[in-house]
Amino acid sequence: DAGVIQSPRHEVTEMGQEVTLRCKPISGHNSLFWYRQTMMRGLELLIYFNNNVPIDDSGMPEDRFSAKMPNASFSTLKIQPSEPRDSAVYFCASTDSGTGGGKPQHFGDGTRLSIL
Amino acid sequence: AQSVTQLDSQVPVFEEAPVELRCNYSSSVSVYLFWYVQYPNQGLQLLLKYLSGSTLVKGINGFEAEFNKSQTSFHLRKPSVHISDTAEYFCAVSDQGTGGFKTIFGAGTRLFVKA
Numbered sequence: 001d002a003g004v005i006q007s008p009r010h011e012v013t014e015m016g017q018e019v020t021l022r023c024k025p026i027s028g029h030n031s032l033f034w035y036r037q038t039m040m041r042g043l044e045l046l047i048y049f050n051n052n053v054p055i056d057d058s059g060m061p062e063d064r065f066s067a068k069m070p071n072a073s074f075s076t077l078k079i080q081p082s083e084p085r086d087s088a089v090y091f092c093a094s095t096d097s098g099t100g101g102g103k104p105q106h107f108g109d110g111t112r113l114s115i116l
Numbered sequence: 117a118q119s120v121t122q123l124d125s126q127v128p129v130f131e132e133a134p135v136e137l138r139c140n141y142s143s144s145v146s147v148y149l150f151w152y153v154q155y156p157n158q159g160l161q162l163l164l165k166y167l168s169g170s171t172l173v174k175g176i177n178g179f180e181a182e183f184n185k186s187q188t189s190f191h192l193r194k195p196s197v198h199i200s201d202t203a204e205y206f207c208a209v210s211d212q213g214t215g216g217f218k219t220i221f222g223a224g225t226r227l228f229v230k231a
Contacts, residue, residue: 004159033219042223043160043206056218091159102148102167102210105219107159 002026006092006108014116018080021111024073025094033105034067034077035091043091049075050097082115089113118143120209122222130230131199137192137225139207149190150208150219151181160206166190177201202229 005024013019025032033048047057049069057067064083069075079086089112093105123138141147148167152160164175171183181192190207204226210219 043221045218045221048218093159102165104150104152104162104165105160107161109157109159 004092004094004106004108006090006111008111009109010112010114012114012116013082015084016081017115018078019082019086019113019115021077021090021092021113023075023077023092023108025075025092026106027073029094029096029106030072031095031097032069032075033093033095034075035093036088037091037110038088046077084115087113087115118147118209118211118218118220120207120220120222122207122225124225125223126226126228128228128230129197132196134195135193135197135201135227137205137207137227139190139192139222141188141190141207141209143209143211145211148210149181149183150210151175151179151190151192152206152208152221153177154204154206154224156203163192163205197227197229199229199231201227203227 007022031050034046035043036046037043046059047067048055052069065079067077089110091107091110093107095103095105119142121140129135150165151163153163154160163179164173166173166183174180179194181190183190204224206224207222208219
């Protein structure tokens with residue numbers, strides 16, 4: 001079975017440019033999470049969706065960050081304009097929470113973002 | 117509110133020695149507990165989980181964890197580690213909140229196995 005698919009795997013861009021990260025969750029999963037991982041701050045939850053609806057975006061750093069989930073099989077995380085401090089590994093994860101708790105999250109391999 | 121504390125940021129250990137990675141949690145409701153492993157340049161993978169029942173949970177790669185409700189702990193153990201166990205390990209807790217289940221991850225423990 002295909003796991004969570006993220007693209008691109010690596011992105012290098014200049015400060016001020018728009019960056020779009022993409023995620024395809026596992027088919028049938030109804031919850032999707034975006035995380036950011038850095039050495040200094042560890043793994044941070046940015047936002048999560050349940051049934052395509054954003055439930056908690058309190059982890060989104062500022063208005064430069066936005067996330068959408070137009071359908072059950074696709075989500076994007078956008079940074080506009082990007083800044084060097086946004087450099088990190090961004091992970092997408094999905095799970096099936098429709099029938100109760102205790103379901104583990106399945107992670108993609110991440111997008112390594114470098115803003116010059 | 118949930119929280120997870122991993123008591124050690126780094127654990128160096130020699131190959132074939134036993135290891136314990138410590139995790140304490142807090143939550144006001146019943147919880148589900150997880151350990152994940154992250155190898156370099158990869159996402160997190162599930163090692164094991166506790167939902168209910170037996171407090172000793174066995175996972176992949178010879179790891180096991182014990183749920184202790186009175187001490188609110190969920191420590192991860194392996195009796196004999198291999199070089200290939202070098203990775204970062206995350207403890208996580210999940211309970212039901214508004215709109216669904218949210219998981220809180222600890223800061224991670226970096227296990228370094230030396231030859």
